Amino acid sequence: MSQNKTHDGKPLITLKDVIKSFGTNEVLKGISMELYSNENLVIIGKSGSGKSVLIKCLVRLVDIDSGSINVLGKSIPDLSQVELDKVRTDVGFLFQGSALYDSMTVGENLQFPLRRHKHRMRGQDEGQLISEALISVGLEHAIDMMPVDLSGGMKRRVALARTLILQPKIILYDEPTSGLDPITSNEIISLILNIQRKYNTASIIITHDMDFVRVVSDRIIIIQDGINYAEGSYANLSKSSDPKIRAFFKERRL
Amino acid sequence: MAFFENIKDLLGQIGDLTQFALRFFREAFRRPFEIREFVKQCFNIGYNSLFLVITTGFIMGLVLTLQLRPTMLDFGAVSYMPRMIGIAIVREIGPMITALICAGKIGSSIGAELGSMKVTEQIDAMEVSGTNPFKYLVVTRIWASTFMLPVLVVAADAIGLFGSFLVEQAKGDVSFTLYFNQVFQALVYGDIIPATLKSFFFGFAIGLVGCYKGYYSEKGTEGVGRAANMAVVFASLLVFIIDFLAVLVADILFEI
Numbered sequence: 477m478s479q480n481k482t483h484d485g486k487p488l489i490t491l492k493d494v495i496k497s498f499g500t501n502e503v504l505k506g507i508s509m510e511l512y513s514n515e516n517l518v519i520i521g522k523s524g525s526g527k528s529v530l531i532k533c534l535v536r537l538v539d540i541d542s543g544s545i546n547v548l549g550k551s552i553p554d555l556s557q558v559e560l561d562k563v564r565t566d567v568g569f570l571f572q573g574s575a576l577y578d579s580m581t582v583g584e585n586l587q588f589p590l591r592r593h594k595h596r597m598r599g600q601d602e603g604q605l606i607s608e609a610l611i612s613v614g615l616e617h618a619i620d621m622m623p624v625d626l627s628g629g630m631k632r633r634v635a636l637a638r639t640l641i642l643q644p645k646i647i648l649y650d651e652p653t654s655g656l657d658p659i660t661s662n663e664i665i666s667l668i669l670n671i672q673r674k675y676n677t678a679s680i681i682i683t684h685d686m687d688f689v690r691v692v693s694d695r696i697i698i699i700q701d702g703i704n705y706a707e708g709s710y711a712n713l714s715k716s717s718d719p720k721i722r723a724f725f726k727e728r729r730l
Numbered sequence: 731m732a733f734f735e736n737i738k739d740l741l742g743q744i745g746d747l748t749q750f751a752l753r754f755f756r757e758a759f760r761r762p763f764e765i766r767e768f769v770k771q772c773f774n775i776g777y778n779s780l781f782l783v784i785t786t787g788f789i790m791g792l793v794l795t796l797q798l799r800p801t802m803l804d805f806g807a808v809s810y811m812p813r814m815i816g817i818a819i820v821r822e823i824g825p826m827i828t829a830l831i832c833a834g835k836i837g838s839s840i841g842a843e844l845g846s847m848k849v850t851e852q853i854d855a856m857e858v859s860g861t862n863p864f865k866y867l868v869v870t871r872i873w874a875s876t877f878m879l880p881v882l883v884v885a886a887d888a889i890g891l892f893g894s895f896l897v898e899q900a901k902g903d904v905s906f907t908l909y910f911n912q913v914f915q916a917l918v919y920g921d922i923i924p925a926t927l928k929s930f931f932f933g934f935a936i937g938l939v940g941c942y943k944g945y946y947s948e949k950g951t952e953g954v955g956r957a958a959n960m961a962v963v964f965a966s967l968l969v970f971i972i973d974f975l976a977v978l979v980a981d982i983l984f985e986i
């Protein structure tokens with residue numbers, strides 16, 4: 477368990493014995509975990525170990541086979557569509573490949589989540605919200621550009637702005653720095669850290685970037701063979717003697 | 731063996747497609763309606779196919795008349811040309827050519843668009859932002875294709891008849907008024923109503939198949955290519971099947 481932060485209060489997210497398979501491919505074989513308020517939980521695991529599937533289960537983009545998932549006090553598998561949509565506005569999702577809508581401009585991309593959640597706009601003007609969100613990621617000039625004309629780093633920022641526009645309480649980041657050069661990665665990382673400080677969000681972050689893990693993580697969960705194999709702070713896990721855990725922290729040598 | 735595998739595969743696909751169609755009807759009449767996206771798709775589908783449809787329609791009218799005219803001359807029945815061409819185009823050639831062109835053009839573009847949205851997680855992103863992607867993407871495209879196809883058929887019919895008229899005028903000195911008077915005299919409701927109804931079904935089938943293939947596209951770029959390709963193949967096949975059924979039913983109802 478994490479030593480550098482005490483978990484006061486109830487967890488925001490609780491998973492118990494979550495099982496999910498696709499046909500004969502058993503991806504999750506009984507995962508249990510919690511996310512507490514204000515914390516950055518990092519999930520690491522080999523490619524194909526089911527990290528993306530796991531966080532998709534949290535917002536019911538993937539239906540689980542068995543187990544229980546509780547997000548912000550709601551049992552996700554049992555919610556009606558309307559209730560589910562309500563929970564989803566509190567949970568931001570940054571997709572692995574940014575997932576910007578190709579047929580829409582940057583501005584329209586940011587406007588899209590607002591269409592169904594006007595009540596969330598706190599009386600603010602739609603255009604104002606959009607430009608504020610773009611300013612916060614440093615892309616106010618790109619409002620009329622199409623996603624194809626953006627670089628990978630710019631896409632990631634727009635996706636980040638789109639995730640933030642409804643001011644979620646929890647943000648799920650699926651490999652926010654993958655495919656970016658180290659400098660752009662660092663920019664994205666400091667954006668993420670700023671967001672954290674500004675809005676006090678709790679996050680689940682999937683990443684392979686161990687430098688990122690070191691600076692951002694309050695707690696780490698290692699997914700291996702479909703279960704949560706190990707858990708702890710960066711300091712603890714990096715000192716572990718278990719070779720399966722050590723493999724993630726080792727310097728790359730070929 | 732491959733032949734029987736294909737048949738089995740086709741039957742399975744028809745089952746899945748029926749499920750997809752049922753979902754469409756369940757969601758199509760429930761709020762919220764995505765009117766703006768529907769209008770945008772109507773424009774996309776109609777406008778993007780118009781040039782292709784008009785060109786092929788015009789050439790078909792021209793060629794058909796050029797090819798048939800000598801035979802009709804031999805029979806001494808050349809004055810029947812406008813009526814014959816009119817019926818042929820309105821009943822069969824106009825709807826069929828338009829539907830096949832659109833199966834290629836609209837089917838593949840919807841298949842590729844939704845397919846790439848699927849594999850790049852854009853559909854998932856829509857879902858978590860509180861918009862029902864089936865309503866926003868699928869329902870609007872199927873409606874748009876259903877309503878635009880008859881419009882395109884009318885355009886193809888008109889330009890096809892005009893092409894045919896040009897030949898008649900050049901070869902037989904038939905005037906514009908005479909030609910079109912004859913065409914409209916020959917056409918009865920028994921020709922126009924089934925052809926129009928049939929066009930709605932063609933549009934529905936093309937939109938449905940394009941969306942179905944795209945929405946369930948497999949991962950990866952090959953998946954998107956396959957989705958577009960399969961959409962065209964399957965939609966064209968359905969167009970022929972619907973045409974056959976429509977003729978069968980019209981034959982019974984209108985006793986022609």
Ligand SMILES: Nc1ncnc2c1ncn2[C@@H]1O[C@H](COP(=O)(O)OP(=O)(O)OP(=O)(O)O)[C@@H](O)[C@H]1O
Pocket residue numbers: 498501503521522523524525526527528529530572
């Ligand atoms: N919709 C789906 N249908 C079928 N199988 C799926 C689906 N989504 C994921 N899988 C399978 O689940 C497994 C885990 O996939 P997942 O994308 O969660 O891996 P990951 O841990 O995120 O890997 P990476 O680090 O490469 O992103 C893979 O074997 C994948 O093929």
Ligand SMILES: [Mg+2]
Pocket residue numbers: 527528529572650
């Ligand atoms: Mg992943």
